[in-house]
Amino acid sequence: MTAKEDVVIMDVPAKERAGLEWILEESFEGWYLLHSKRTLRDIEVVRVAMSSDKPVGLVMLKTLEGTTGYVYYIAVAKAHRKRGIAKLLLEEALRRFKASRMQEVFASVEKNNKPSEALFASEGFTPTSFSEVSKRHGNLHTLNMYREMLVVPGEVLLRKAMA
Numbered sequence: 001m002t003a004k005e006d007v008v009i010m011d012v013p014a015k016e017r018a019g020l021e022w023i024l025e026e027s028f029e030g031w032y033l034l035h036s037k038r039t040l041r042d043i044e045v046v047r048v049a050m051s052s053d054k055p056v057g058l059v060m061l062k063t064l065e066g067t068t069g070y071v072y073y074i075a076v077a078k079a080h081r082k083r084g085i086a087k088l089l090l091e092e093a094l095r096r097f098k099a100s101r102m103q104e105v106f107a108s109v110e111k112n113n114k115p116s117e118a119l120f121a122s123e124g125f126t127p128t129s130f131s132e133v134s135k136r137h138g139n140l141h142t143l144n145m146y147r148e149m150l151v152v153p154g155e156v157l158l159r160k161a162m163a
Contacts, residue, residue: 007056007085009092012046020048020058027075035150036060036073043072047092049085056080059089061096064145067103069093069162074119086119094123094160102162106145108155117156125158133159 012020017040024036039060040046049057057076064070071093076085097105107125109116134142151157 006051007088008050009047009088010050012048012058014041014046017041017046020046020055023055023058023075023077024073026078028073031152036075039072045096047089047096049076049089051080051085057085057089059093061093062148063100063102064106064148065141067101068145069097069100069102069105070149071105071107074116087122090119090123094162098162104162105160106149107158108149108151109158111154111156120158120160123160125160127156128159129157133157 020040021037024033024040028036040058043060043062045061047059047061048055055077057074057080059074060072062070062072071090074086074089076089094105105125106128107120109120130142130146133145137145149157
C-alpha cells in the first residue's frame with residue numbers, strides 16, 4: 001500500500017503534541033533529539049501524517065519573517081519508512097507555504113544524510129550558503145534567520161524559491 005492511499009495529514013494543536021515524541025525518538029539522537037522535542041512543543045505549526053488513525057510521521061514548520069518559511073524537522077516512524085510519507089509531508093508543507101504567499105523556503109540537513117538530501121532535492125531545494133542568503137537579505141537579516149533556523153556546523157542549508 002502506498003502512502004497516498006492511506007495517509008491523512010492534519011494540524012496538531014500544541015496541547016496534543018507530547019504524544020508524538022516517540023516518532024522523534026525513533027528518528028533522532030543526541031542534540032537533534034533534544035532540540036526536536038523542544039521544537040515540537042514550541043513551534044507554530046506541526047502537521048502529522050495519520051494512517052489508520054495513528055500518527056506515523058510529522059513535519060514542523062515556521063515562518064521566519066514575512067515571506068520566508070522554514071521546514072524544521074520531518075520525521076517518520078521506523079515501521080512506516082520508505083512508503084513516501086516524508087515526501088507527502090514535505091509536499092503538504094510546500095503547499096501550505098505557497099498558500100501563505102511565501103517567496104522562499106529553507107531547510108537544513110546533516111551533511112551526508114543522503115535520504116534527506118534526496119527528499120529535499122526532489123522538491124527543488126538546492127544547497128545555499130550564508131553569503132548567498134546575505135546577498136538577497138543583507139547580513140543582519142540573514143544572521144537573524146540563521147539564529148532562528150539554528151543551522152549548526154555539519155549541516156547543509158537548502159533553499160527553494162516559491163515563485
